[in-house]
Amino acid sequence: MILIDGKKAAAELRQELKEEVSELKKKYNQVPGLTVILIGDLTPSQIYVRNKEKSAIEVGLKSDVIRYPDSVEEKTVLGKIEELNKDNSVSGILVQLPLPKHIDKQKVIEAIDPAKDVDGFHPMNVGNLSSGYESSIPCTPLGCYLLIKKIEPNLNGKKAVVVGRSNLNGKPMTQLLLKENCTVTITHSKTKDLKAECLEGDIIVAAVGIPELVKGDWVKKDAIVIDVGINKTEKGIVGDVAFDEVSKVAKALTPVPGGVGPMTIACLLKNTIDCFKRSQKN
Ligand code: NAP
Helix, strand or coil: CEECHHHHHHHHHHHHHHHHHHHHHHCCCCCCCEEEEEEEECHHHHHHHHHHHHHHCCCCCCCEEEEECCCCHHHHHHHHHHHHCCCCCCCCCEEHHHHHHHCCCHHHHCCCCHECCCCCCCCCHHHHHHHCCCCCCCCHHHHHHHHHHHCCCCCCCCCEEEEECCCCCCCHHHHHHHHHCCCCEEEECCCHHHHHHHHHHCEEEEECCCCCCCHHHHHHCCCEEEEEEEEEEEEEEEECCCHHHHHCEEEEEECCCCHHHHHHHHHHHHHHHHHHHHHHHH
């Protein structure tokens, strides 16, 4: 069984991006810039943003974090986004989620210029991805996609099963696999026989949030299994896949932690650089 090493893949991607940033700097005399807006003091968000900032600096991006207290007014945030949309030194804007209740998440997402939407959440990017056009792609499914392609470069005609249909993970993952000519089944909480659906998959991507939901006898021999889940349990952090059981049947499997997680931030950096490159073309 191939243990898919997300830490190693992410380090390799960051190295490639670092070299690309250095080339872009020579060509345009400017480096791509990522600005993150962080509202409130939720610990996980603080940790994510610190890691994003650290990785952005490591590959040579210009990195800024704008911090607001929980009580910030929605109009202040929207005003800042408008300012960043117009700022040529900013290639990518990310508003760290979740937001305080009084701020309308969709309004905030839609305020970001789609050309600077490094999370790929703007409806224009969602539509472009599903139409097969160039777009920013949400970072976690993009990371999963890159890991799958490392194991199996030709996905033509493969059967893929995506467990979970969130806008963040399941839906964009489905679009990426469709684009690669997979036959994709997308499943969710109302799916009648999840085990039977999973057994059809040459590729399974689980993004649910239920510890060890996907069991060993749900997985076809030699399937590629990507575990997006991050679940805190008594025995520590586990994924949505029963790792010990599934590792006995799968051809390749991502561990949790150390699989998909590290790729997410690396893909954010990639999206920032891609936004910069598209802005230079236009
Ligand atoms: P989400 O928005 O809560 O969506 C969960 C999806 O799973 C929903 O579509 C839901 O179906 C489906 N589901 C729930 N119970 C199910 C069941 N019994 N059988 C089949 N499907 C079921 O979650 P998310 O934001 O996509 O996150 C999923 C997991 O990934 C979480 O553990 C999260 O922490 C993790 N995550 C990891 C990363 C990373 O970087 N590795 C990034 C983001 C998220 P319905 O639509 O019918 O409700």
